[in-house]
Amino acid sequence: MVNWGFLSTARINGALLTGVNAIDGAEALAVASRDQRRAAAYAEQKGIARSYGDYAELLADPDVDIVYISLPNGMHVEWTRRALQAGKHVLCEKPLSRSAAEVRELFALAAERKLHLSEAFMYRHHPQTKQLKSLVDTGAIGELRLIRGNFSFNCSPDDPRMQSALEGGGLMDLGCYPVSMARLLAGEPIRASAEQVVGDGGVDIVLAGVLRFADGVIAHFDSGLVMPDRRDVEIVGSTGTLRVANPWHPTPDGFELWRDRATEPEVIPVEAANSYALQVADLCAAVRGEHEPLLGLEDALGQARTIEALYASADSGQTVLL
Numbered sequence: 001m002v003n004w005g006f007l008s009t010a011r012i013n014g015a016l017l018t019g020v021n022a023i024d025g026a027e028a029l030a031v032a033s034r035d036q037r038r039a040a041a042y043a044e045q046k047g048i049a050r051s052y053g054d055y056a057e058l059l060a061d062p063d064v065d066i067v068y069i070s071l072p073n074g075m076h077v078e079w080t081r082r083a084l085q086a087g088k089h090v091l092c093e094k095p096l097s098r099s100a101a102e103v104r105e106l107f108a109l110a111a112e113r114k115l116h117l118s119e120a121f122m123y124r125h126h127p128q129t130k131q132l133k134s135l136v137d138t139g140a141i142g143e144l145r146l147i148r149g150n151f152s153f154n155c156s157p158d159d160p161r162m163q164s165a166l167e168g169g170g171l172m173d174l175g176c177y178p179v180s181m182a183r184l185l186a187g188e189p190i191r192a193s194a195e196q197v198v199g200d201g202g203v204d205i206v207l208a209g210v211l212r213f214a215d216g217v218i219a220h221f222d223s224g225l226v227m228p229d230r231r232d233v234e235i236v237g238s239t240g241t242l243r244v245a246n247p248w249h250p251t252p253d254g255f256e257l258w259r260d261r262a263t264e265p266e267v268i269p270v271e272a273a274n275s276y277a278l279q280v281a282d283l284c285a286a287v288r289g290e291h292e293p294l295l296g297l298e299d300a301l302g303q304a305r306t307i308e309a310l311y312a313s314a315d316s317g318q319t320v321l322l
């Protein structure tokens with residue numbers, strides 16, 4: 001049995017708990033909160049055996065194998081470091097960090113302690129994402145030319161996402177997804193530029209970015225915390241286009257392949273799957289020594305370098321070379 005410990009009572013825990021409960025050999029053993037009563041009530045409600053009123057106490061529990069970090073973004077690095085120092089494997093919510101130097105430091109610590117660390121881009125585990133990657137790689141839309149994506153919603157003003165002290169921001173919370181998809185399909189960018197609108201909390205509430213890749217591929221995307229619910233991706237090749245209505249939370253409705261000049265799309269169905277359960281299964285298998293996690297140092301580093309470059313561009317008004 002691989003025992004999971006949850007650092008915080010965050011809303012997103014519900015999705016991961018469903019994943020843990022769906023996987024044989026995984027158990028939600030413990031939860032920690034800043035508040036002991038909240039931790040105990042949460043544990044009782046969710047059927048979790050142990051609760052702690054201090055994150056450090058959960059890290060000291062010798063029976064916890066993997067710590068899931070669902071704290072606000074600005075706490076990810078500190079608590080990932082502390083969990084690794086306590087000898088725990090870590091699944092940290094995205095974004096692990098906006099700093100490439102911090103990502104290197106955390107993965108060096110994990111390697112030194114022979115522990116696994118993975119960034120929780122759950123959509124990467126879904127069969128739809130693998131299908132998209134395979135179609136692009138096998139030339140189903142010809143040569144890859146352009147990737148366009150977005151992710152936005154109207155966020156409550158008191159949410160940690162709206163606060164710079166907790167490293168909120170639309171790019172950190174949402175834009176990181178289209179960035180991740182563009183990198184998956186096109187490799188690592190060579191140049192980044194972005195424009196942002198900063199809100200009262202000091203974070204980007206609207207940001208639009210452009211990434212230039214080698215081989216003539218361009219990605220452009222937007223993210224925002226003061227806009228309606230939007231989430232889609234278009235992948236354009238020389239002979240066709242993939243239109244993905246649900247890139248981050250795929251549904252069996254699948255996605256569309258438009259051949260050049262076609263008047264109707266081919267609808268490509270997608271296997272029903274729970275991204276969160278697949279993510280849990282991936283890390284459990286890694287802990288049992290069966291394989292490396294799908295998402296490790298290379299991916300987290302590429303993400304952090306790109307996010308860092310996009311913010312540097314948005315702050316300076318200059319294109320940033322990577």
Ligand SMILES: NC(=O)c1ccc[n+]([C@@H]2O[C@H](COP(=O)([O-])OP(=O)(O)OC[C@H]3O[C@@H](n4cnc5c(N)ncnc54)[C@H](OP(=O)(O)O)[C@@H]3O)[C@@H](O)[C@H]2O)c1
Nearest residue numbers: 008009010011012033034070071072073093094095160173
């Ligand atoms: N992969 C996905 O599908 C997905 C979806 C949503 C969010 N996320 C990521 O998951 C993380 C959590 O997001 P969420 O929306 O679930 O968070 P949330 O509901 O706002 O919860 C964050 C938790 O962190 C703890 N916390 C500690 N210090 C805090 C502070 N100063 N302010 C607020 N909370 C504090 C609180 O738990 P206690 O009071 O119990 O300690 C709180 O419940 C973020 O990094 C986000 O990017 C991922």
